[in-house]
Amino acid sequence: MTQMEFRRLVQRLGGGEIDPSTTSLWVSGKRTPHACALALLEVIARMPPAQLSAMLKDLPPVP
Numbered sequence: 001m002t003q004m005e006f007r008r009l010v011q012r013l014g015g016g017e018i019d020p021s022t023t024s025l026w027v028s029g030k031r032t033p034h035a036c037a038l039a040l041l042e043v044i045a046r047m048p049p050a051q052l053s054a055m056l057k058d059l060p061p062v063p
Contacts, residue, residue: 001044001052003027008059009044010037 003023011018014036025031044052 001056005056005059010040012059013040
């Protein structure tokens with residue numbers, strides 16, 4: 001999963017916009033991820049790859 005795909009998932013579930021640099025800042029350790037983003041990572045890590053792929057295909061494009 002790319003950072004962009006993860007950002008799109010967080011936006012979809014959270015219902016708000018996230019700046020494109022936010023996930024890069026989380027990955028680099030320059031900014032602490034929100035608890036919901038960490039929880040989402042836990043859920044994603046437990047998903048079968050086919051289910052995750054299907055979910056990513058359903059995401060709307062990033063503006």
